[in-house]
Amino acid sequence: MERKVLLEQLSNAFGPSGDEGEVRELIAEAIRPHVAELQVDALGNVLARKPGNGYPLRVMLDAHMDEVGFMITYIEPSGLLRFGAVGGLDPRMLPGKRVLAGRSRVPGVIGLKPLHLATKDELTSVTNVQDLAIDIGAEDGDEAGQWVSVGDYAVFHTCFGQLGEAPSDGRSGRVKGKAFDDRVGCAVLVETLAGDYQVEVVGAFTVQEEVGMRGAHVAAFVAEPDLAVVLEGTVADDLPGEEGAPPSTRLGRGPAITLMDRSFVADRRLVDWLIETAEAEDIPYQFKRPNVGSTDGGAVNRSRAGVPTVALSVPCRYIHAPVAVMDLSDFWYTVELLRAALTRLPLATGIGDGST
Amino acid sequence: MIVTGLEGEFLRFTQIGGIDDRVLLGQLVLVHGRRSLLGVIASRPPHVVLPEERGKVIPHDQLFVDVGLTANELKRQVRVGDIISFDCEPVELRRDLIAGKAMDNRASVTAMYACLQGLIELNHAWDVYAVATAQEEHGSYLGATTFAFRLQPHLALVVDTTFGHMVGLSEAETFKLGAGPAFSVGPNIHPAIHRRLASLADSLEIPYQTEPLPGHSGTEAWGLQISRVGIPTGIISIPIRNMHTPIEVVALKDVTRAGRLLAHFVAGLEGTFVEDMIPGT
Numbered sequence: 189m190e191r192k193v194l195l196e197q198l199s200n201a202f203g204p205s206g207d208e209g210e211v212r213e214l215i216a217e218a219i220r221p222h223v224a225e226l227q228v229d230a231l232g233n234v235l236a237r238k239p240g241n242g243y244p245l246r247v248m249l250d251a252h253m254d255e256v257g258f259m260i261t262y263i264e265p266s267g268l269l270r271f272g273a274v275g276g277l278d279p280r281m282l283p284g285k286r287v288l289a290g291r292s293r294v295p296g297v298i299g300l301k302p303l304h305l306a307t308k309d310e311l312t313s314v315t316n317v318q319d320l321a322i323d324i325g326a327e328d329g330d331e332a333g334q335w336v337s338v339g340d341y342a343v344f345h346t347c348f349g350q351l352g353e354a355p356s357d358g359r360s361g362r363v364k365g366k367a368f369d370d371r372v373g374c375a376v377l378v379e380t381l382a383g384d385y386q387v388e389v390v391g392a393f394t395v396q397e398e399v400g401m402r403g404a405h406v407a408a409f410v411a412e413p414d415l416a417v418v419l420e421g422t423v424a425d426d427l428p429g430e431e432g433a434p435p436s437t438r439l440g441r442g443p444a445i446t447l448m449d450r451s452f453v454a455d456r457r458l459v460d461w462l463i464e465t466a467e468a469e470d471i472p473y474q475f476k477r478p479n480v481g482s483t484d485g486g487a488v489n490r491s492r493a494g495v496p497t498v499a500l501s502v503p504c505r506y507i508h509a510p511v512a513v514m515d516l517s518d519f520w521y522t523v524e525l526l527r528a529a530l531t532r533l534p535l536a537t538g539i540g541d542g543s544t
Numbered sequence: 545m546i547v548t549g550l551e552g553e554f555l556r557f558t559q560i561g562g563i564d565d566r567v568l569l570g571q572l573v574l575v576h577g578r579r580s581l582l583g584v585i586a587s588r589p590p591h592v593v594l595p596e597e598r599g600k601v602i603p604h605d606q607l608f609v610d611v612g613l614t615a616n617e618l619k620r621q622v623r624v625g626d627i628i629s630f631d632c633e634p635v636e637l638r639r640d641l642i643a644g645k646a647m648d649n650r651a652s653v654t655a656m657y658a659c660l661q662g663l664i665e666l667n668h669a670w671d672v673y674a675v676a677t678a679q680e681e682h683g684s685y686l687g688a689t690t691f692a693f694r695l696q697p698h699l700a701l702v703v704d705t706t707f708g709h710m711v712g713l714s715e716a717e718t719f720k721l722g723a724g725p726a727f728s729v730g731p732n733i734h735p736a737i738h739r740r741l742a743s744l745a746d747s748l749e750i751p752y753q754t755e756p757l758p759g760h761s762g763t764e765a766w767g768l769q770i771s772r773v774g775i776p777t778g779i780i781s782i783p784i785r786n787m788h789t790p791i792e793v794v795a796l797k798d799v800t801r802a803g804r805l806l807a808h809f810v811a812g813l814e815g816t817f818v819e820d821m822i823p824g825t
Binding site: 304506 | 712
């Protein structure tokens with residue numbers, strides 16, 4: 189049950205790219221008892237160190253704290269808030285949704301012209317972000333300005349919750365919420381840091397992945413790891429009727445191992461290490477369809493003189509939408525696989541043993 | 545919305561009344577199956593959607609609902625024909641504005657309730673029936689017209705919502721939220737009822753707006769007016785934003801004003817009001 193509570197807190201937390209403080213505080217509190225050193229860098233990344241038993245192999249585990257969201261760009265005289273997209277916000281998702289805006293987390297809605305008065309073209313074309321506005325109910329611009337300032341952020345107003353009946357074990361069943369990309373990765377990383385390993389582990393909770401992996405770039409330089417595992421909530425595109433291309437990943441089939449995405453190619457030794465661990469431990473796994481999406485792996489992989497990197501993901505339906513869906517068993521198996529894989533180090537990958 | 549089919553772990557659906565396809569992706573819903581199931585209107589993430597598809601609104605009959613059940617469990621819980629509703633608690637915005645689903649027309653039902661409460665304190669000569677009708681959104685006004693036929697009222701007031709001032713609409717076609725209910729004028733409205741509403745609002749110092757309706761009012765008044773021998777009909781409308789979406793916005797004070805006005809309208813009706821307004825009776 190602990191896991192679900194942590195995931196719930198992380199999912200509900202306010203943390204678009206550049207404003208991750210609320211997420212950072214939750215994470216720092218959760219990991220402090222389990223790590224030897226906790227550092228926040230100039231960009232806001234959290235780096236947590238566990239020294240291990242003296243083996244000279246340093247593993248970086250990366251999960252990004254930020255989510256896609258909104259930035260208020262202009263307050264209209266009418267009190268409406270114009271906004272820009274923070275990260276890969278999907279314009280198809282925006283009309284008719286609820287948001288929380290600014291430091292006071294004031295509720296607002298993204299309105300649209302009623303269908304009765306809209307033209308056929310307006311009804312069938314997705315409205316541009318610049319033509320949408322957040323309505324917080326302010327009488328005018330002055331009142332709106334008391335609640336929100338230009339440059340403030342907003343996020344979808346979505347609460348974490350169970351779908352269907354909650355299984356009594358608290359470790360299976362499906363849940364809905366926002367920002368599973370990548371708060372589920374953060375939750376996996378927090379759980380993994382609670383374990384003990386022979387190798388040195390650096391947990392990097394990064395900022396600004398959604399605007400171009402900015403935090404991971406810096407975190408990887410500071411951590412200077414021998415190898416890295418990037419933890420993600422990734423695209424599950426398993427709706428019926430998409431013939432031809434296989435789904436990116438499927439819910440309920442276990443953690444997804446990335447061979448290659450649009451930002452990097454996974455190190456084959458690390459892919460084999462995860463596969464061998466899963467098979468030895470009888471943990472289900474799947475491969476993510478290549479060339480879908482980008483991850484912090486793209487930044488970590490090319491840090492300094494290069495870092496062998498792999499990504500391990502929890503499949504999530506509807507990422508970047510106001511509400512995503514994931515299977516808790518996938519989350520649980522991801523934690524189990526990662527922890528088991530780490531206990532097989534330092535020898536299992538051939539990295540850092542003098543053979544490379 | 546209504547379930548039209550089951551495909552694996554997902555449900556197909558279609559609309560009941562005028563659903564706005566533009567707001568559907570990513571909405572939370574309740575599927576009223578053997579038990580109520582929380583679900584999400586499913587979408588393919590932008591990462592896998594072709595660029596030429598990103599600009600198109602997906603019609604509702606090409607969408608799915610995901611209730612997080614396995615295919616077998618879904619078959620046990622849901623059947624074709626089960627109803628789907630939006631699942632959202634109303635949220636309070638600034639001032640006294642509320643955003644939520646079905647303000648069209650639960651805001652008016654609430655005003656009617658406020659009217660009945662007001663009438664507890666007021667003497668009224670006329671019998672009054674508060675009718676919360678079925679199936680207005682289907683477009684046939686079936687609930688209103690069948691009940692009017694049975695009741696044979698001497699006069700009818702319809703309480704509905706109208707378009708509030710908002711992004712994308714001009715002030716010429718909308719009504720300000722919080723500036724009082726709108727009283728309609730036009731062929732669907734008996735002028736004596738409009739005159740009485742306006743003079744009553746003035747004497748009660750309730751602000752109001754005027755909504756000119758040159759033809760079809762788009763309300764149940766259209767069906768009521770021609771019931772049996774004809775009914776003198778009036779329309780009071782509460783302005784809302786984002787009509788037919790799960791974030792319809794209404795000003796609470798407009799609702800309470802409409803309720804107070806209705807109560808005083810009923811209490812102020814003299815015995816000869818209808819006789820006086822219809823020549824030849």
